[in-house]
Amino acid sequence: MKKIIIGIVIVIIMVAIGWYCRFILGLASQIAAPEVSTLDKEISWEKEHGLWGNYDSYEKEEYTVKGYKDYELHVTLVKNPVETDKYVIISHGFKSNRYGAVKYVDSYMDLGFNCIIYDLRDHGENEKTALSLGQFESEDLEKLIEDSYSRYGNIKLGLHGESMGAATSLMVLAKKPKVDFVVADCGFSNLYDLLHAAYDVAKVGTVLPSxxxxxxxxxxxxxxxxSPKDALVGNEIPICFIHGEADTFILPENSEVNKAATAGYSELHLVPDAAHARSREVLGEAEYRSIISNFLDNIDFK
Known part of the structure; x- marks a missing residue:
């Protein structure tokens, strides 16, 4: 009888361990291998929310760039109607794709930029692979920056990122790339800390180390x-932080932490009533563009 009880206990323990492992792997896959939006869905969302703007009227060029470990990134150059040497690389958010960056294109077009939008790894038309919300992606972005200079010559280049794209745009600064500025909209300061807070709210914070x-x-x-906040230590490239005050997914405090971490010129603009990644939508194109325009004036970007 004693042996039977011991056997039952062992089976229960093994089942519990198996269930726990599946649970943990499931949580990990939600982060590193999520279901992402299609190009068509992103186009529809942007249009439904009045964010597509004049995108269809611009001349475009599509190409691919070899990123980290030769991972292929799908890229679109959106050409300014006026000849210009100013370029900006716009990085989209988690589960989105390059068409999720379209909401920012009109602002930069009006400011005299060509826009480079692209699918971050595991998103859009790119092959499926593990994503890291900033680590591998910043390696990809460094390659895209290098390609932009190789492709377009002696240019002026800025970065703009939303959420995961903001974290990516900030993390690449640790590599000291040749860029003139960064606009970081609703980025986080550290992925582990971000998830720790979210898991605590869900009452499962103890599983995060696993x-x-x-x-x-x-x-x-x-x-x-x-960790964008760590990547910003010693950074001197000017940064404009934008964050919705009503963002409950990535709290505005994340941008405050990132601003405190950088050594160079920085601004922080908190947008009333804006939820996560909704600052552009809440402000409208003209007011959002004004934030960027004033920032560029403040850093004497010509």
Whole structure:
């Protein structure tokens, strides 16, 4: 009888361990291998929210760029109707794709820029792979920056990012790329800290260390190192931070932490009533463009 009881206990423990492992791997896959939006869905969303603007009227060129470890990125150059040497690379958010960056194109067109939009790894037309919300993506962005100079010559180049794209645009600064400015809209300061707060709200905060172990073993990265605030230490490239005051997904405090971390000129604009990644929508194109325009004037960008 004693042996039977012991056997039952062992089986229960093994089942519990198996369930826990599946649960942890499921949480890890939600981060590193999520279901992402299609190009068509992103186009529809942008149009339904009045954010598509004049995109269809611009001349475009599509191409691919080899990113980190030769991972292929799908890229679109949106050409300004007026000849200009000013370019901006716009990085979209989590689960979106390059068409999620279209909401920012009109503002930069009016400011005299050509716009480079692209699918971040695992998104859009790119092949499926593990995403890291900033680590691998910043390596890709560094390659895209290098390609832009190789392709377009002696240009002036800025970065603009939304959410994950903002984190990516900030993390690449640790590599000291040749860029003139960054606009970071609703980015986080550290991925592990962000998830810790979210898991605490969901009453599952104790599992995060296990999720991070799973991330290291299965996807090859430590979430604690997806850390824009650490990448900004010693940075002197000017940064304009924008964040919705009503953002409950990535709290505005994240931009405050990032602003405090950078050594160079920076601004922080908090947008009343704007939820996550909705500052452009709440402000409208003209007012959002005004924030960027004033920032560029403040850093004497010509």
């Amino acid at each position: 999720v991070n172990i799973a991330m290291k073993l299965r996807y090859g990265y430590d979430m604690k190192k997806t």
